[in-house]
Amino acid sequence: xxxxxxxxxxxxxxxxxxxxxxxxxxxxxxxxxxxxxxxxxxxxxxxxxxxxxxxxxxxxxxxxxxxxxxxxxxxxxxxxxxxxxxxxxxxxxxxxxxxxxxxxxxxxxxxxxxxxxxxxxxxxxxxxxxxxxxxxxxxxxxxxxxxxxxxxxxxxxxxxxxxxxxxxxxxxxxxxxxxxxxxxxxxxxxxxxxxxxxxxxxxxxxxxxxxxxxxxxxxxxxxxxxxxxxxxxxxxxxxxxxxxxxxxxxxxxxxxxxxx
Numbered sequence: 001x002x003x004x005x006x007x008x009x010x011x012x013x014x015x016x017x018x019x020x021x022x023x024x025x026x027x028x029x030x031x032x033x034x035x036x037x038x039x040x041x042x043x044x045x046x047x048x049x050x051x052x053x054x055x056x057x058x059x060x061x062x063x064x065x066x067x068x069x070x071x072x073x074x075x076x077x078x079x080x081x082x083x084x085x086x087x088x089x090x091x092x093x094x095x096x097x098x099x100x101x102x103x104x105x106x107x108x109x110x111x112x113x114x115x116x117x118x119x120x121x122x123x124x125x126x127x128x129x130x131x132x133x134x135x136x137x138x139x140x141x142x143x144x145x146x147x148x149x150x151x152x153x154x155x156x157x158x159x160x161x162x163x164x165x166x167x168x169x170x171x172x173x174x175x176x177x178x179x180x181x182x183x184x185x186x187x188x189x190x191x192x193x194x195x196x197x198x199x200x201x202x203x204x205x206x207x208x209x210x211x212x213x214x215x216x217x218x219x220x221x222x223x224x225x226x227x228x229x230x231x232x233x234x235x236x237x238x239x240x241x242x243x244x245x246x247x248x249x250x251x252x253x254x255x256x257x258x259x260x
Contacts (some may be wrong), residue, residue, distance in 0.1 A: 025245075035176065038064055039073040041135060045115055046092055046104035057122050065126060071176060072123060075132040076166075078158040079138065080146040083165035086113030090143035112143075120170045133179035135160070135245065136188050137149075143231055145176060147191050155180065155188065156228035163236055177260060178239055180228060183246035195221070218254045226258035233260070 040054075047054040054060055064072070080090060091109040099105065123130065136155070138148045159180065168173060169197040183186040185195050197215040213221065229241045240260035245251045 024069070032176070035071040035129065036069045037071045037131065038069045040204060041075045041102045041133075041182075042077060042104060042137075043102055044072070044074050044119060045077075045110075046108055047174045048110070048119075057119055061122055061126055061128065065128070065136060069128075071129040071131060071134055073179075075135050075182070076132050076162060076246075077112070077137075078134055078144045078162040079136055079149070079155075081112050081116060081162070082145060083113045083117070083162060083169065086117060087111045088113065088145075089235070090145060092143060095141055095143040104225070116226075117169050120166070124170060124174045126130060127131060128174070129176045130174050131176050131179060133209060135182045138189055150190070151181075152188065152191075152224045152228040152230065156231045158226075159232060160235055163232075167236075172236070175239060178232070178241050179244045180241060181243050184225070184243045186246060190223070194224075194253050212253060213250050221254050222256060229258045229260075233258070 044054050044057075044060075048057065082088070088111065089109050090112045092104055092107065094107045095103060095105070097103075121129070134155075136149075138146055138260060147154075147158060149158060159178065161177070163172065166175075181191075185192045195217060198214065198220055225243055229243075232239070232241050242259045
C-alpha cells in the first residue's frame with residue numbers, strides 16, 4: 001500500500017499546490033488546520049490533588065498554550081463516570097505501580113463527573129481543542145460504578161450516554177474527534193482475547209509480525225469496529241469517530257471503511 005507524500009504548507013498557499021492551480025488539498029477543509037497534541041489520558045483528572053501535577057488546572061492549561069499546544073487528548077472514562085450524577089464521589093485505588101507519566105499514582109476519591117466538566121469548561125474557554133479517547137480500564141482498582149462492556153456495541157452505548165451529557169453541559173464544538181478505543185486491540189475488554197480465538201495466535205512473535213488476518217478474523221474485525229462507529233455517527237453527525245489501531249500492519253488489509 002502506498003502513502004501520499006507530505007506537502008509543505010508553503011507550497012499549498014503560494015506554489016504548485018495553491019488553490020488557483022486546481023489541486024485539492026484536504027488541509028483546506030480541516031478545522032483546526034494543524035494539531036499540536038498533549039496526551040493526558042486519565043492523569044488530567046486523577047492527579048488533580050494538592051501537590052500533584054494537575055493540581056492547578058489554570059496554570060497547567062496556560063503553560064500548555066505557552067508551549068504551543070492547541071489540542072488535548074484525554075480519557076473521559078465513559079465506563080465509570082456518569083454525568084447524570086456528576087457530584088457522586090468515585091474512588092480509584094492506589095495502582096501500586098512505579099512512577100509513570102500517565103494514569104494515576106495513589107488512591108483518590110473525588111466528584112469525578114463535576115471535575116471533568118470543570119476541566120472541559122476551562123479548556124474550552126481558552127480555545128483548546130479536544131480529542132476524547134477511551135482506554136477502557138476496568139478491574140479492582142477502578143470505581144464501583146465501572147461498567148465492563150461485553151462488546152463494542154455496549155461500548156458505543158456508554159460513549160453515546162456521555163456525549164449526550166457533554167452536548168448539554170459544554171457543547172461538542174471543540175471536540176476534534178472521538179477515539180472509540182485507545183490502541184486497539186489491546187485495551188477494550190475482551191477484544192484481544194476474542195481476536196486470538198479466531199487467529200489461533202496473536203500475529204506477534206516478539207515485535208515481529210507473522211501471518212495475515214484470516215478471512216474470518218477480517219470479517220469479525222469489520223463488524224466489531226465499524227458497527228459501533230456507524231451507530232455513533234448516526235446520532236452525532238457533526239463529530240468524527242475512529243479507533244486508534246496499534247502496531248500491526250495487518251490492519252491495512254482488513255478493509256475498514258467507517259472510520260472518519
